[in-house]
Amino acid sequence: MSSLSTNPPEHDVSLAAARRAVAAAIRIVVFTGAGVSAESGIPTFRDALTGLWARHDPERLASADGFLAEPPLVWRWYAARRAAVRDCAPNPAHHAITRLQARQPGTTVVTQNVDGLHARAGNVDPVELHGNIVRARCLDECGWSGMADALEASDGRVPPHCPRCGALARPDVVWFGEMLPVAAWQRAEDACCAADLCLVVGTSGLVHPAAGLPLLAKAAGASIVVIGPAPTPLDAEADVVVRATAGTVLPAIVA
Numbered sequence: 091m092s093s094l095s096t097n098p099p100e101h102d103v104s105l106a107a108a109r110r111a112v113a114a115a116i117r118i119v120v121f122t123g124a125g126v127s128a129e130s131g132i133p134t135f136r137d138a139l140t141g142l143w144a145r146h147d148p149e150r151l152a153s154a155d156g157f158l159a160e161p162p163l164v165w166r167w168y169a170a171r172r173a174a175v176r177d178c179a180p181n182p183a184h185h186a187i188t189r190l191q192a193r194q195p196g197t198t199v200v201t202q203n204v205d206g207l208h209a210r211a212g213n214v215d216p217v218e219l220h221g222n223i224v225r226a227r228c229l230d231e232c233g234w235s236g237m238a239d240a241l242e243a244s245d246g247r248v249p250p251h252c253p254r255c256g257a258l259a260r261p262d263v264v265w266f267g268e269m270l271p272v273a274a275w276q277r278a279e280d281a282c283c284a285a286d287l288c289l290v291v292g293t294s295g296l297v298h299p300a301a302g303l304p305l306l307a308k309a310a311g312a313s314i315v316v317i318g319p320a321p322t323p324l325d326a327e328a329d330v331v332v333r334a335t336a337g338t339v340l341p342a343i344v345a
């Protein structure tokens with residue numbers, strides 16, 4: 091029986107510590123992963139392989155080799171994810187991050203997500219490290235990129251072809267084994283090197299090089315606050331871990 095205890099539960103202590111750390115910080119990097127969109131109804135990486143896709147290996151579907159082996163299969167997987175994202179809306183976690191940025195303008199959002207929900211929630215210029223699922227680009231890198239839905243509708247083939255050079259079009263996302271976009275990576279590194287706080291939200295911390303960014307911030311002197319319902323390798327680096335879902339605690343942390 092703990093009902094007479096006057097000690098606040100551990101969760102309340104870490105929540106209060108996270109709130110203080112955020113309020114005191116000047117330059118904040120909010121580093122997000124699939125977990126921040128989970129409460130919008132978008133499955134996290136491992137969870138995305140349900141139903142039709144359960145028998146596929148995610149690292150193969152999200153790779154150049156996988157695409158080249160079966161272009162229609164991979165294109166359809168992304169088309170299904172795109173449709174799911176279209177039907178979802180930003181959740182209280184995305185909105186809380188937007189409020190944080192409005193209150194503390196030294197806040198930069200660096201996301202591994204490809205769903206565009208930070209921008210839809212009103213975040214100013216989020217750094218999209220892994221691209222955006224709504225766009226397509228030329229597989230042969232002729233320089234064309236555009237909206238995937240529009241290309242699909244005008245072309246009719248699966249996958250559609252690049253309207254500039256006729257090569258296959260591909261999702262404009264970063265696949266396993268590929269380089270991250272140089273400009274996005276540079277902005278993320280710069281923000282981490284200047285940060286006094288890195289708020290890590292909803293990432294397993296397993297996908298590199300992105301997962302190295304909180305360590306870069308820490309090496310540059312930033313405190314680390316981790317928010318997520320399950321343990322991750324980044325917990326060991328954290329000053330504060332709030333073991334909860336993003337949509338429940340971020341509004342309280344930013345309040």
Ligand code: NAD
Binds near residue numbers: 127203204337
């Ligand atoms: P991941 O799926 O590997 O890990 C998700 C993490 O979020 C886990 O630690 C999980 O415990 C946590 N989580 C689950 N529900 C949560 C909630 N409600 N609140 C807070 N945390 C929650 O995702 P990752 O670390 O982002 O890496 C996987 C890769 O797949 C990334 O490159 C990512 O871009 C991509 N991906 C993106 C999306 C998206 O854009 N929404 C979705 C799936 C995968």
Ligand code: ZN
Binds near residue numbers: 230232252256
């Ligand atoms: Zn082309």
